[in-house]
Amino acid sequence: MTLNGNGFPSNGLPKAKDFVSFLNKETLSRERSGLKGYLAYRNRPGMSALGGGLPHPSLFSFQSIDVSVNDYTPRPATVKNAAIFHMSKSKQPSFKKATVPLFPDLRASVTLGEALQYGEGRGLQKLVTLLSESVEKTHKPKYCDWSLVVTSGNTDAMDKCLRLFCEQGDAVLVEEFSYPSAMEQMRPLGLHLVPVKVDAEGMVPSDVIRAASDFRMTHPESRLNLIYVVPTGQNPLGTSMSTERRQQFYKACQSLDLVILEDDPYSVLQLPPFTTEDVDKDLAELEASYSYAGNTGLMPSLLSFDTDGRVVYMYTYSKVLAPGCRLGYIVTNDLFAEKFTFLTEVTTQGSSGISQAIVTEMLSKWTPSDHYNLAIYLQKYYTHKRNVIVRAAMRALNKSESQPQVAEFVVPTSGMFIWIKVNLPDAFKPGIMKRIFDSLIQNGVLVVPGMEFCPSGRKGNEDAPYFRAAFSYASDEDLERAMTILGRILRDLGCGQS
Known part of the structure; x- marks a missing residue:
């Protein structure tokens, strides 16, 4: 063989x-x-290893490392504990x-x-x-x-x-x-x-x-x-x-x-x-x-x-x-x-x-x-977080009887981000994306502007109509709050309207 x-x-x-x-x-x-290249000879039986400037391990300041590794063995499945990711200590x-x-x-x-x-x-x-x-x-x-x-x-x-x-x-x-x-x-x-x-x-x-x-x-x-x-x-x-x-x-x-x-x-x-x-x-x-x-x-x-x-x-x-x-x-x-x-x-x-x-x-x-x-375990966590932000985005950004479609997005199938395309007004003034970003910051919401992801760089892409929102870290309540605030700010600026 x-x-x-x-x-x-x-x-x-x-x-x-x-x-x-x-x-x-x-x-x-x-x-x-x-x-x-000479290290390969060091461990040969009978070798008197004088080749490398290696400190003797007895001089190392560490005697051992003890780590506690999470045990992800699943617990009995119930609807109540299926969405276990509100991250209280009892659910770790x-x-x-x-x-x-x-x-x-x-x-x-x-x-x-x-x-x-x-x-x-x-x-x-x-x-x-x-x-x-x-x-x-x-x-x-x-x-x-x-x-x-x-x-x-x-x-x-x-x-x-x-x-x-x-x-x-x-x-x-x-x-x-x-x-x-x-x-x-x-x-x-x-x-x-x-x-x-x-x-x-x-x-x-x-x-x-x-x-x-x-x-x-x-x-x-x-x-x-x-x-x-x-x-x-x-x-x-x-x-x-x-x-x-x-x-x-x-x-x-x-x-x-x-x-x-x-x-x-x-x-x-x-x-x-x-x-x-x-x-x-x-x-x-x-x-x-x-x-x-x-x-x-x-x-x-x-x-x-x-x-x-x-x-x-x-x-x-x-x-x-x-x-x-x-x-x-x-x-x-x-x-x-x-x-x-x-x-x-x-x-x-x-x-x-x-x-x-x-x-x-x-x-x-x-x-x-x-x-x-x-x-x-990871897939359940990120699925729940994705579901929370996508549900909130659908409610806050999508078209309904009372509001226009102020932004669009593709439901993430992997990872930890949702990419939001803002439907800017037809006659927007330059700098509108900075106005939106500044309003979000003033309202306690942080997302990353689309210009950061453009291959040609930030210059000339200041009004690229996108935001990246990460759903990996924030609480469920913060994810819902952020999408609600984003929807309100976009509507106030006339987004989604011809």
């Missing part, structure tokens, strides 16, 4: 295509850190204990002596193995020579991807409304951000082809090799690509020979539908009737369709465990993964050892049921 570099059967899968021409000059000249999960010792212990899968020491840029080997096994099971990459590298979250991953591929003057395709932090990483590098139209399923494949072809024709001096996309729970739109759309999107990128930067922080936060027919239903009863995806019925990633090795899949635990963990991973072809590791070795050197140790110990102890129960 032939095994790939991760120890999994190759099963006759093809190797990745040669993407060396996509790397920039900096990356092509980057080699492995000389000092890091119970806990499981996990301990990471300084020195080897038969009860622990990793030690602080290893996790807090200088190590390889790829990440703790035990963690890399656990995550690679999960990727093989969940995503089933369609080529054999792929690798996983631990990151400090997707902001770190994105920064390093841009360092790998981009030169000043290059171009990146992005959604016509895209994640601000990613675009703010691109702009200072002198990159062209080329917008692609979106609809209720996200990026439109035919417009990917149009936008890329037009740019390449009008800017022959610039390289356009990358496309950045959030296919599930798009930020800010809250949309998700269907399986068919993902296949069409991948084929479009193949035809254009693009490397796909797949940003996938919201994959677990997939939500059941909510329609206008649900507005007057009791939410507890409605949510008790839902079937949730868990972690076994999720939409496939673009990585799962990748036969070429052209997807750089970026995942983060920010939305699943906690943002401050600053932990995630990329999956990509061996060439890109190697260069990514080389860059890590001489920049961040690796992700937080404490975070890696805690997550390694947690994942090594968890059963499939634990992963499934966590996914269900």
Whole structure:
């Protein structure tokens, strides 16, 4: 049986295509850190290890880490506790204990002596193995020579991807409304951000082809090799690509020979539908009737369709465990993964050892049921919050006998955002969106103006008629209050009227 570099059967899968021409000059000249290369010899039996400037673990200031991890085992189902997310202490999960010792212990899968020491840029080997096994099971990459590298979250991953591929003057395709932090990483590098139209399923494949072809024709001096996309729970739109759309999107990128930067922080936060027919239903009863995806019925990633090795899949635990963990991973072809590791070795050197140790110990102890129960717990929470804000928005913003349609929105199918399009008056004066924003702030409501999500930046987009509202943090009462106030302010300004 032939095994790939991760120890999994190759099963006759093809190797990745040669993407060396996509790397920039900096990356092509980057080699492995000389000092890091010698670490591989350190653990050989009988080795007198004088090679690295490694503090002895007995000098570390930490003897052990004890953490209490939520136990998401479901309680008996009743309509009353189906919508459990008013977040009182009595409704929080119970806990499981996990301990990471300084020195080897038969009860622990990793030690602080290893996790807090200088190590390889790829990440703790035990963690890399656990995550690679999960990727093989969940995503089933369609080529054999792929690798996983631990990151400090997707902001770190994105920064390093841009360092790998981009030169000043290059171009990146992005959604016509895209994640601000990613675009703010691109702009200072002198990159062209080329917008692609979106609809209720996200990026439109035919417009990917149009936008890329037009740019390449009008800017022959610039390289356009990358496309950045959030296919599930798009930020800010809250949309998700269907399986068919993902296949069409991948084929479009193949035809254009693009490397796909797949940003996938919201994959677990997939939500059941909510329609206008649900507005007057009791939410507890409605949510008790839902079937949730868990972690076994999720939409496939673009990585799962990748036969070429052209997807750089970026995942983060920010939305699943906690943002401050600053932990995630990329999956990509061996060439890109190697260069990514080389860059890590001489920049961040690796992700937080404490975070890696805690997550390694947690994942090594968890059963499939634990992963499934966590996914269900998150989906129930975000479904309830989505239902609350959407119901309030339908009541406050939609057309009725007594009010015009002052704004429109697509019901989010994943993630934690609702994207609201304001129906501005026909004869509005410049600066109207700032007036609306200022009125919202004066009334105690904070949303993010649409100009922040425009690829061309804030300038010239001050009156982009959109707001992004997050439903992840605020109480049910605050979500309802915010939509009511937004509707009143828009009506007072004559929105929705010809």
